[in-house]
Amino acid sequence: xxxxxxxxxxxxxxxxxxxxxxxxxxxxxxxxxxxxxxxxxxxxxxxxxxxxxxxxxxxxxxxxxxxxxxxxxxxxxxxxxxxxxxxxxxxxxxxxxxxxxxxxxxxxxxxxxxxxxxxxxxxxxxxxxxxxxxxxxxxxxxxxxxxxxxxxxxxxxxxxxxxxxxxxxxxxxxxxxxxxxxxxxxxxxxxxxxxxxxxxxxxxxxxxxxxxxxxxxxxxxxxxxxxxxxxxxxxxxxxxxxxxxxxxxxxxxxxxxxxxxxxxxxxxxxxxxxxxxxxxxxxxxxxxxxxxxxxxxxxxxxxxxxxxxxxxxxxxxxxxxxxxxxxxxxxxxxxxxxxxxxxxxxxxxxxxxxxxxxxxxxxxxxxxxxxxxxxxxxxxxxxxxxxxxxxxxxxxxxxxxxxxxxxxxxxxxxxxxxxxxxxxxxxxxxxxxxxxxxxxxxxxxxxxxxxxxxxx
Amino acid sequence: xxxxxxxxxxxxxxxxxxxxxxxxxxxxxxxxxxxxxxxxxxxxxxxxxxxxxxxxxxxxxxxxxxxxxxxxxxxxxxxxxxxxxxxxxxxxxxxxxxxxxxxxxxxxxxxxxxxxxxxxxxxxxxxxxxxxxxxxxxxxxxxxxxxxxxxxxxxxxxxxxxxxxxxxxxxxxxxxxxxxxxxxxxxxxxxxxxxxxxxxxxxxxxxxxxxxxxxxxxxxxxxxxxxxxxxxxxxxxxxxxxxxxxxxxxxxxxxxxxxxxxxxxxxxxxxxxxxxxxxxxxxxxxxxxxxxxxxxxxxxxxxxxxxxxxxx
Numbered sequence: 076x077x078x079x080x081x082x083x084x085x086x087x088x089x090x091x092x093x094x095x096x097x098x099x100x101x102x103x104x105x106x107x108x109x110x111x112x113x114x115x116x117x118x119x120x121x122x123x124x125x126x127x128x129x130x131x132x133x134x135x136x137x138x139x140x141x142x143x144x145x146x147x148x149x150x151x152x153x154x155x156x157x158x159x160x161x162x163x164x165x166x167x168x169x170x171x172x173x174x175x176x177x178x179x180x181x182x183x184x185x186x187x188x189x190x191x192x193x194x195x196x197x198x199x200x201x202x203x204x205x206x207x208x209x210x211x212x213x214x215x216x217x218x219x220x221x222x223x224x225x226x227x228x229x230x231x232x233x234x235x236x237x238x239x240x241x242x243x244x245x246x247x248x249x250x251x252x253x254x255x256x257x258x259x260x261x262x263x264x265x266x267x268x269x270x271x272x273x274x275x276x277x278x279x280x281x282x283x284x285x286x287x288x289x290x291x292x293x294x295x296x297x298x299x300x301x302x303x304x305x306x307x308x309x310x311x312x313x314x315x316x317x318x319x320x321x322x323x324x325x326x327x328x329x330x331x332x333x334x335x336x337x338x339x340x341x342x343x344x345x346x347x348x349x350x351x352x353x354x355x356x357x358x359x360x361x362x363x364x365x366x367x368x369x370x371x372x373x374x375x376x377x378x379x380x381x382x383x384x385x386x387x388x389x390x391x392x393x394x395x396x397x398x399x400x401x402x403x404x405x406x407x408x409x410x411x412x413x414x415x416x417x418x419x420x421x422x423x424x425x426x427x428x429x430x431x432x433x434x435x436x437x438x439x440x441x442x443x444x445x446x447x448x449x450x451x452x453x454x455x456x457x458x459x460x461x462x463x464x465x466x467x468x469x470x471x472x473x474x475x476x477x478x479x480x481x482x483x484x485x486x487x488x489x490x491x492x493x494x495x496x497x498x499x500x501x502x503x504x505x506x507x508x509x510x511x512x513x514x515x516x517x518x519x520x521x522x523x524x525x526x527x528x529x530x531x
Numbered sequence: 532x533x534x535x536x537x538x539x540x541x542x543x544x545x546x547x548x549x550x551x552x553x554x555x556x557x558x559x560x561x562x563x564x565x566x567x568x569x570x571x572x573x574x575x576x577x578x579x580x581x582x583x584x585x586x587x588x589x590x591x592x593x594x595x596x597x598x599x600x601x602x603x604x605x606x607x608x609x610x611x612x613x614x615x616x617x618x619x620x621x622x623x624x625x626x627x628x629x630x631x632x633x634x635x636x637x638x639x640x641x642x643x644x645x646x647x648x649x650x651x652x653x654x655x656x657x658x659x660x661x662x663x664x665x666x667x668x669x670x671x672x673x674x675x676x677x678x679x680x681x682x683x684x685x686x687x688x689x690x691x692x693x694x695x696x697x698x699x700x701x702x703x704x705x706x707x708x709x710x711x712x713x714x715x716x717x718x719x720x721x722x723x724x725x726x727x728x729x730x731x732x733x734x735x736x737x738x739x740x741x742x743x744x745x746x747x748x749x750x751x752x753x754x755x756x757x758x759x760x761x762x763x764x765x766x767x768x769x770x771x772x773x774x775x776x777x778x779x780x781x782x783x784x785x786x787x788x789x790x791x792x793x794x795x796x797x798x799x800x801x802x803x804x805x806x807x808x809x810x811x812x813x814x815x816x817x818x819x820x821x822x823x824x825x826x827x828x829x830x831x832x833x834x835x836x837x838x839x840x841x842x843x
Binding site for chain 2: 106108112115
């Protein structure tokens with residue numbers, strides 16, 4: 076299949092070739108010159124001169140020149156050739172890297188389950204994270220497949236799917252599914268943003284049980300809200316009071332002494348004096364959640380860097396929970412050394428971090444808890460509960476991906492099938508250089524023919 | 532005489548046109564093919580003279596060398612006869628090839644005039660060497676070039692054919708200068724075979740003068756004219772702007788063959804040249820590039836041999 080990026084050049088070339096042809100047909104050649112050693116014995120007469128009218132145009136030269144113009148036009152038109160494709164494929168993308176706690180037998184079962192739903196389309200398994208990268212593998216030989224020694228990321232999988240499918244000319248449309256170990260170790264920066272660009276289709280995820288994660292969220296266990304009390308410093312007291320109330324955590328004033336271990340203290344947009352007091356409470360065993368702008372020279376907080384609002388993010392992702400897919404305004408900075416990331420934005424950059432301090436815990440969220448986009452969400456109370464569990468959810472990289480993260484990989488909003496023929500068009504063979512080469516050959520022929528015509 | 536050259540009548544080689552010879556490739560094969568056509572078996576060279584090999588008897592005349600008297604025949608007949616012998620390597624000769632630009636003209640023939648001249652020279656060189664003569668090779672085009680001195684030794688034919696192959700048509704030459712230089716190069720009386728289209732800028736005046744100088748010193752001069760029928764006006768050409776390849780700026784709009792006077796003017800030019808040559812005692816052989824070489828050369832060599840026989 077040949078596609079043309081700039082068809083206007085072809086039209087212009089056709090017009091120009093027509094002009095060249097017209098000029099040839101209008102102009103006529105002078106009579107031919109021929110050698111004759113006895114020419115000195117010839118005599119010129121009127122009848123001979125009559126026969127020597129200018130000849131019709133040189134048709135081969137005209138065709139050569141028109142071809143030259145058309146070749147140049149085709150070269151500038153950006154023609155691309157892609158191999159012909161037809162048929163529908165069903166691709167199962169398999170994470171074969173040394174994912175944490177990968178249960179390979181379960182993975183094979185999930186692949187078999189996925190391929191069983193091919194609905195008549197040819198089923199293909201693409202494994203990634205192998206020692207030799209990614210490739211199509213035989214379903215029957217999955218049991219003996221030698222897996223990679225390093226964990227593969229979700230981005231590796233998406234790119235492998237694209238490359239293998241685009242290199243395979245069997246299918247014009249492809250429906251894909253993903254057998255994945257959904258832990259945070261497979262997540263990497265930017266995957267949320269790049270996801271639709273790499274594979275513009277839905278990818279139903281079959282989650283392989285993770286041995287280390289044990290199939291349960293690290294925060295699961297006894298109810299963390301039981302017997303808690305909370306207090307709020309700074310802004311958003313009303314909003315927080317409502318949300319914490321929904322969790323069954325009563326909100327009261329900050330008591331001076333003594334601090335009560337396990338209680339929650341929220342501080343948003345606090346001063347340096349207030350920060351010092353909150354950190355002291357954390358050392359006494361309370362769980363302090365600080366959010367929004369930090370005071371100048373803040374120390375003891377699990378966050379470093381600029382506290383100026385930087386950008387508007389698509390949403391927050393908290394392990395084990397759906398994403399808060401609303402736009403929020405984030406502050407700058409990165410987690411401090413030794414701090415655990417407890418939440419990320421949809422583009423996988425850290426959003427919140429936690430660090431143990433004395434008997435308590437300090438959590439920092441780089442979005443103001445008073446941000447309207449957050450507290451307008453029905454998940455707002457759950458976000459608060461997850462933030463306060465930050466210091467106990469320390470094994471975040473091996474924790475199971477939250478529903479929000481999985482949703483951002485699965486993308487139910489994208490179509491079920493992908494037109495790979497359309498995708499491959501961008502990666503086809505550009506024909507411009509071949510047209511230029513042909514034009515150069517024609518130019519050489521034109522020069523040689525013109526020269527020979529002049530000599531004769 | 533034993534060695535009169537005679538074309539082998541009815542053989543296929545008689546009919547070999549130049550285009551077939553061209554396909555044979557090397558000049559060596561071409562020369563052998565032509566010579567096989569007009570020399571058979573023990574036939575000897577048509578170039579007869581006095582040498583070591585007995586030819587025939589002739590009545591003694593005053594001035595004859597008494598060492599050639601046949602005393603046995605005198606004893607039987609009581610009359611004096613001298614013994615005549617076949618000439619061997621006494622004769623030196625030169626093939627002078629016209630390599631001017633006009634000789635590259637192909638016209639209506641299958642080969643150019645130069646290529647045809649190379650065939651002629653190759654065949655005659657073969658014949659001369661078989662007869663024990665020593666042919667050399669020179670050419671004139673942009674310059675006069677001496678390719679080989681006259682020799683008769685094994686391998687000389689090969690060298691001569693290689694020299695012929697290397698000649699290319701280029702420039703406009705002066706035959707008179709070439710003939711004078713060839714005459715100087717011959718140490719004694721010899722034979723000069725000029726192969727040319729004989730289209731000279733001055734209508735051949737200087738050329739005839741040079742031939743006269745060669746004849747005056749006793750050299751035999753043979754002029755073989757090679758032309759295409761298109762040049763001679765015997766084939767109808769088409770309307771075009773014609774020019775002489777050696778004078779490309781002079782253009783004539785004409786149709787050769789439709790010009791009633793063209794053929795006559797060319798013929799008149801060559802007739803005048805022929806008369807001039809015959810007045811000088813030179814031999815003139817007109818050939819066209821479409822003539823089978825065996826027929827053309829064989830007939831001429833046979834006639835020449837008869838003349839030699841009558842003269843002696």
